[in-house]
Amino acid sequence: MGRHLMLAGLQMFTSADSITPAELAVAAEQRGFESIFFPDHTHVPLGDGTSGYSGHDVPVYYRTVLDPVVAMSSAAGATATIKIGxxxxxxxxxxxxxxxxQIASIDRLSSGxxxxxxxAGWNDEEMRNHGADPAGRFRLLRERVEAMSAIWMHEEASYHGKLVDFDPMWSWPKPVQRPRPPVFVGGGGPNVLRRVVTFGDGWMPFREGTDQIGDNLSGDVxxxxxELARRIVELHTLAEESGRGRLPVTLFNGCPHRSALDRYRDIGIDRVVFWLPTAGYGPTLDTMDALAHLLR
Incomplete structure (x- = not known):
């Protein structure tokens, strides 16, 4: 598809009533998709019903989504080549x-x-229910990723941060991918690119919108x-200045249109992930077939 190779993946909020993670991953692998991704919400706080972070403001699939670690495990066990994220x-x-x-175990069982x-999350009450302070969530994210990386990379791992602190420990298995599975930092805030360069292996920005597959674009793209093109250039500059080399960009919720895909390729997107509606087996395969046709 031209001078720049762009990978294509899928994402879905799988639930007890949708296509299963294993079925989704097998079907995606059969259709040539490079990757499959699963989201994470442990629960949705009800709140008081007012506008904001209340559970009344989010779609039903936020409430019913399967645990991502369990979904990734199921998908990995049913497939041979597709990447699981x-x-x-x-x-x-x-x-x-x-x-x-958990992540090292899945990486080991999936052969890397x-x-x-x-x-870092956006729902303050969801974080508080886990004992996390929303005001310090970005530092907590960094320290936990760094701490996990220490466990993955060293036989005797220790980490001493402000929010995460442990003395030398043994923990196996180690991941197949060395020094660690790729860590993509999500978000679009003003400081996200520095977070990517500091503790990530790539950036995962998010595109708003619910476009249908076809030729007519909707929304202000x-x-x-x-802005995305400008920030990709900024990311590459920051990474080069920091000695990190080129860090890839995975666009989450890519617009499913040929013209959009051409533009993504031109501005340096490395992977585009399409958001699948939470649905049963048949409708999901229909959508995947349409996306596979679009990519061809």
Whole structure:
């Protein structure tokens, strides 16, 4: 597809009533998709019903989504080549020692196919229910990723931060991918690119919108794409100045249109992930077939 290779992946809020993670991953692998991603919400606080972070403001699939670690495990066990990822895992709401073992176990059992998308979260009450202070979530995210990386990389791992602190420990298995599974930092805030360069292996920005597959674009894409292009250049500059080399960009919720895909390729997107509606087996395969046709 031209001078720049762009990978294509899928994401879905799988639930007890939708296509299963294993079925989704097998179907995606059969259709040539490079990756499959699963999101993370442990629960949705009800709140008081007022506008804001209340559970009344989010779609039903936020309430019913399967656990991403379990979904990734199921998908990995049913497939052979497709990469299995999180988009994004709310590390601020998960114990880093346990999560490090879980991710390393999936990477080991999948022969090194894990892509770990991470985020700090946006629902303050959800974080508080896990004992996390929303005001310090970005520092907590960094320290937990760094702590997990220490566990993955060293036989005797220790970490001493302000929010995460442990003395030398043994923890196996180690991931197949060395020094660690790729960590993609999600978000679009003013400081996200520095977070990517500091503790990530790539950036995962998010595109708003629910476009259907076809040729007609909807929404104001020009402002988003011009800003995205500018920030990709900024990311590459920051990474080069920091000695990190080129860090890839995975666009989450890519617009499913040929013209959009051409533009993404031109501005340097490395992977585009399409958001699938939460649905049953048949409708999901229909959507995947349409996306596979679009990519061809």
């Amino acid at each position: 999180s988009a994004v895992c709310l590390v601020t709401q998960r114990d880093p020692i346990i999560l490090a073992k 196919r894990v892509l770990l998308g991470v985020g 020009e402002d988003f794409e011009s």
